[in-house]
Amino acid sequence: MMSDEAYRTVKDLPTEEFMVPGNPLCAGCGGLLAVRLFHKALGGKVVWVNAAGCMTMLSVYPYSPLQSSWLYTAFASAPAGAQGIRDALDLLMKKGKISPDEDLKVVVVTGDGAAYDIGLQSTLGAVQRNLDFYYLCYDNEAYGNTGFQMSSATPYGSSSATTEPTGSFPEGNTGHKKDLFEVWKSQKPAYLATISAARTVDFLQKVEKSMKISGPKLFISPVGCPTGWGYDPQDTIRIEKLGIETGMWPLKEYIDGKVKHTYVPRALKPVEQYLETQSRYRHLFKPARNEDALAIIQEDINRYWAEASKAEGFEIRLIGT
C-alpha cells in the first residue's frame, strides 16, 4: 500500500472545501457528495471536464460553486476534452510556454448515461491512449437530469420513466445493468475502482492511491438519487450503506492486473432491505410480491459474491446459504 496512511478514519477528511455551498442540484444528491469528496482528495488544482448530466447544472453562468476550473463539453466526448486539455498543458510545459506550477489534474465527471452509453467509445479511446486523467462516474442508474429514463446502468427490476411496470412488464426494467467495471477493466487502465461516499475512508484512500499513478484513473461511484429513486433526501447515506451491505454495490479496485474487493461484508443483508427503501422498486412488493423478480435480483448478487470470494479467497455469508 502506497499512501493509505493519509486517511485512517473519517476524522482525516480534509477540511478544505473546493465547492462552496449553493448550487441548483437536488437536496440529498449523492452525486454531488461524491464530487465534493473527490475534490477534497484531489486538492484544488483541477479542471473538471463535464458531459451532459446532472452535474452540468453546477456551473450555470455567471455562477460556479467550484474553486477550480470547468469545461462543459458535450454528452459523448468528455474524455476527448480531457485529452485536449492534458495534451495542451503537457506540450505548453514542454515548450516552456507555461510553468509546471500551472499544471492541473484533468478530471472527467459524468453520470452513468454518458459513461455507460453515449460516451463509452470516447472513454475507451482515452484509456487505450493511456491518457493521464481521472474519470469520476456518478452512477444513479438512469438518465436522472432528463427525468429518470432507463440507461444501460439501470438494474433489472427498476422502474423508470421508460421502463414503467405494467401488466405485460411486471418487473419494470427487463434488462440487466451493464458491467462497466469489467468493460473499462478490459482496457487495463492504470487504476480502476468503485467508491462510495458512504464508505468515506475507502473512498479517500482509493483516490489518494490513484494520484501516485500516471495514466487513466477511473472511478465508478454508485450514488443515491432521491428524486429518481423515490426516497427522502435525508436518507441518501443510509440507502447507500444498504447498497453496500446487501452486496448490490461491491467496493473494489483494479490495479496491476488484479481485482481486489476493498470492503467485504461479513454477511450480506437480504437485498429486499435495500429495495424496499425506494419507490422505483415498489412494484416488486405491492400490490403483490413479485417473487420471481426478487429471486433473480438476489441470485445475481449471490452469484457475484460467490465468484468473487472464490477468486480472492475471502469468506462471505450469502443469502439463503
Added chain:
Amino acid sequence: MKSLSLMTGNAAAAWGARLARVDYIPAYPITPQTEIIETLSSWIRNGEMDAKLVQLESEHSMLTAAGAASSTGARVFTATSSQGLLYGMEMLYNITGWRTPLVLVNVSRALAAPITLEPDHNDVLAARDSGFLQLHAENCQEIVDMILLSYRLAEDRKVMLPAIVNLDGFYLSFTRERVALPDMKKVAEFLPEYNGSNPFRASRPVAKASSVLSSNLYSYFRYQMHISSLNALSLLGRISGEFESLFGRSYGPVEEFMTDDADYVLVMTNSFSTIGKQAVVRMRSRGVRAGLLRIRMLRPFPADAIASVLAGKRAVAVFDQNIAPGSGGIIYPEIVSSLYHLKNRPEDVFPVIGGLGGKQITMGEMEMIFEMMHKGHWSAEGPHSPLYLMRNDEIESVKKNLQIAGQVVRQ
C-alpha cells in the same frame, strides 16, 4: 526550402499548418483528407515539426480535443472531410461557442447515401451556420495562404472564432500545382505566437462553456458570435494588406475575374471556378462580355462586396455545386438576398446546379450557361428554376447502369 514547389492540395494544407507553427493536431483518417495528417505525422515523427499529433477514435472526439486544447492555449489544426465533418457536427457548434480560434481544413467530398468519394459542397455548407469562418480555395497556393490568413483572423480578439479552409477532394487534394511557400521568418512576423484568452491554468481558475438558463443571456451570446464573425470581414482588408506586403499576394472576400465591364457574370466557388474562368475568356473572344465572381469567403458572407460587383449587370448565374432537396442550391438565395436592396440589381439571377459528387463540367456546359444568360432564355419552369446540369452522354451512362441493376428504363 525552395521558393516554388510542386505539391498536392493536401500537401499544401499540411504546409499551411507547419508554417503556422501549430502546437497540436487531433486527427482521424478519412478519404480524401488523410494525406494531410499522414504528412504532418511524418514531419513530427522525423523531428521536422515541433507539434503533437494525436489520433482520436472519431471526428466527434477529434473536434472535442481540438476545442479543449485551444481553450488551454495551444494553437490547433485539424482536418476532415464529408461524413467526418457531419459526424463531428455537434462539436462544430460547441467549439464556436467556446470561441476557440483553431483552423479546420475540410476536403470536400459528397455526402452519403449513396456513399461516394468525389466532391461537392453539401458537406462544408452543412457547417454554414455553425459560426466557423469559411474560406474556400480554388488552387493549392490559396490553401497555404488561406490557412495563414485564417489563423490571423480567427485569433484576433475581435473575432475569436474557428475557421474552416475548404478545398475540393480529388480535383485539388490530389492535384499537383506550383506553390510559393512563404518564408518561415516572414510568417512568424505575419502570425505571431498564439496567446490564448483565459486558458486553463492552476493560478487562475476559469469556468468555460457553462450552461446558460436565461434566454436573454443566450441571445446575447449568439448575437455576440454573429458580430464577431462580421468583424472578420472588416478585418480581412487590413490583414490581407499585411500579407500582401510580406508575400506579394492579396485576398479579398471575393475574386473578380473580368467583371468590371461584364454584362453576364457567373458566380462560383472552389476549384471548378478554374473551368468557369476559361469559359469567360472563350466567351469574351466571341464578343460576349462575360465575367466570373468567385466567393472566397463564405462566412462571414461578403454581401456588400458581392452587391457592388453585381450591381447593374444584365444577368447573373449562380453555380451551386450542392443541392438542398426541396429547395435548390444553397448559395443561390444568399446571392439573391444580397442584391435585393439594390436599385440597379440585375434583372435576372439564374440558378445552376452541377458538379454533384464531382461530376465533371465541360467547357461546353459553361459556355451554354453564358449563352442562356446572354439570350435571356432559362428553363421552361421559369427563371428561378435551377438548370440541372446533366449531358446526354451522362444520361446514357446512367441508363446503362440502371439496366444492369435490373431497372426498367423508360425512353
